[in-house]
Amino acid sequence: MSTTFPLVVTPNFLDFARVNNTPLLVYQPAEVSHRYQLLKTALPYVHHHFAIKSLPIAPVITTIRDLGGYFDIATNGEIDLLRQAKVAPDHCIHTHPIKRLQDINYALAYGVNHFVVENAAEIGKFQGLGDQVVLILRVAFENNLAACNLSAKFGCAQEDCRSLIQLAQSLGLTVGGISFHVGSQMPSSKVHQQAIDWANELYLELEEEGICFSLLDIGGGFPARYTSQDIALATFLAEIKLSLDRFHSNFPDCQILSEPGRCLAAPALTLITQIVGKKYKNGQHWYYIDDGVYGSFSGHIYDHRQDTVAPLVESDKPLYSSVVAGPTCDSIDIIDAQAMLPEMEIGDYLITHNIGAYSMASASDFNFVPRANLVTFGG
Numbered sequence: 001m002s003t004t005f006p007l008v009v010t011p012n013f014l015d016f017a018r019v020n021n022t023p024l025l026v027y028q029p030a031e032v033s034h035r036y037q038l039l040k041t042a043l044p045y046v047h048h049h050f051a052i053k054s055l056p057i058a059p060v061i062t063t064i065r066d067l068g069g070y071f072d073i074a075t076n077g078e079i080d081l082l083r084q085a086k087v088a089p090d091h092c093i094h095t096h097p098i099k100r101l102q103d104i105n106y107a108l109a110y111g112v113n114h115f116v117v118e119n120a121a122e123i124g125k126f127q128g129l130g131d132q133v134v135l136i137l138r139v140a141f142e143n144n145l146a147a148c149n150l151s152a153k154f155g156c157a158q159e160d161c162r163s164l165i166q167l168a169q170s171l172g173l174t175v176g177g178i179s180f181h182v183g184s185q186m187p188s189s190k191v192h193q194q195a196i197d198w199a200n201e202l203y204l205e206l207e208e209e210g211i212c213f214s215l216l217d218i219g220g221g222f223p224a225r226y227t228s229q230d231i232a233l234a235t236f237l238a239e240i241k242l243s244l245d246r247f248h249s250n251f252p253d254c255q256i257l258s259e260p261g262r263c264l265a266a267p268a269l270t271l272i273t274q275i276v277g278k279k280y281k282n283g284q285h286w287y288y289i290d291d292g293v294y295g296s297f298s299g300h301i302y303d304h305r306q307d308t309v310a311p312l313v314e315s316d317k318p319l320y321s322s323v324v325a326g327p328t329c330d331s332i333d334i335i336d337a338q339a340m341l342p343e344m345e346i347g348d349y350l351i352t353h354n355i356g357a358y359s360m361a362s363a364s365d366f367n368f369v370p371r372a373n374l375v376t377f378g379g
């Protein structure tokens with residue numbers, strides 16, 4: 001297994017655009033390997049389970065598998081992706097808090113045995129499987145800093161932890177530890193640190209009561225760097241390591257897991273689009289491009305995100321306030337109502353960096369507009 005950081009070489013995106021049909025998503029494995037290695041180096045005693053939902057494509061699975069990596073799965077389709085890539089099931093955890101019995105059986109048949117639960121009914125679904133499964137109890141950690149709140153829908157109240165652990169034990173089930181997801185795209189490490197410190201106290205109290213856990217899952221939320229205002233991943237990791245070191249020194253035999261999605265997926269893809277129509281209206285240039293919010297820009301709808309577009313070929317011409325709109329017939333399909341662009345022509349290319357997370361994953365075929373083509377740059 002390689003421990004060196006791969007060199008990230010910038011491709012010539014114009015060459016890609018000229019020889020492939022747009023819209024075009026360029027996958028750069030080196031961007032993923034670089035950050036996965038960074039996670040491993042910054043937090044060496046943590047198993048980082050890539051959250052497949054953020055970018056569920058085979059090449060990413062292969063990249064992380066080849067680094068000896070781990071995976072967070074939520075659905076049977078994600079299991080199928082892992083099976084095709086021959087990922088060892090003991091490198092996987094199932095983190096969907098609500099599963100049908102057939103989903104549990106599907107994961108068990110693949111060999112996955114760690115499952116997240118967060119309520120009594122879900123724990124009940126595992127009755128009789130005591131010797132086959134390890135449960136992870138997801139706890140809610142509300143905060144208003146995250147770009148996407150992941151504690152509104154899932155996670156038990158902190159004060160309910162003990163009763164749920166007791167319920168599981170009364171059914172002969174093993175609770176391996178707790179998990180949380182403090183929210184996606186965190187602007188600082190503060191809430192992660194609070195959550196880890198809270199878990200540290202809880203585990204110390206439970207140890208006194210005779211309950212010893214074998215794992216702690218700190219979830220995802222590690223930020224991507226969409227703009228220079230976003231905290232750098234290395235800084236973020238160095239800060240949460242302070243709390244993790246305290247936990248690790250108290251519980252050296254406890255395996256710590258994480259579930260990063262966005263920080264690996266976002267830089268993995270770059271989108272190239274082409275202008276297919278233009279007009280001038282109410283003092284603004286309008287450009288219609290071949291991808292939109294029903295496609296690769298779906299993060300605008302589902303991920304509370306505003307991606308930016310820039311000319312692929314840099315120019316020093318004057319910039320004008322412009323509207324960039326997608327190809328469907330819906331007025332919601334506007335990517336940027338105030339893009340500052342030079343005057344562009346039909347056939348010109350636009351580029352969007354850092355679009356890998358929760359974009360392609362939630363793209364649709366609305367209006368039968370074809371989804372973007374995917375090509376890989378480099379090994």
Ligand SMILES: Cc1ncc(COP(=O)(O)O)c(C=O)c1O
Nearest residue numbers: 051095184220221259260261262
């Ligand atoms: C259970 C779970 N784990 C991990 C992730 C990945 O989170 P992020 O992309 O913020 O790292 C998500 C995102 O929805 C999630 O629901």
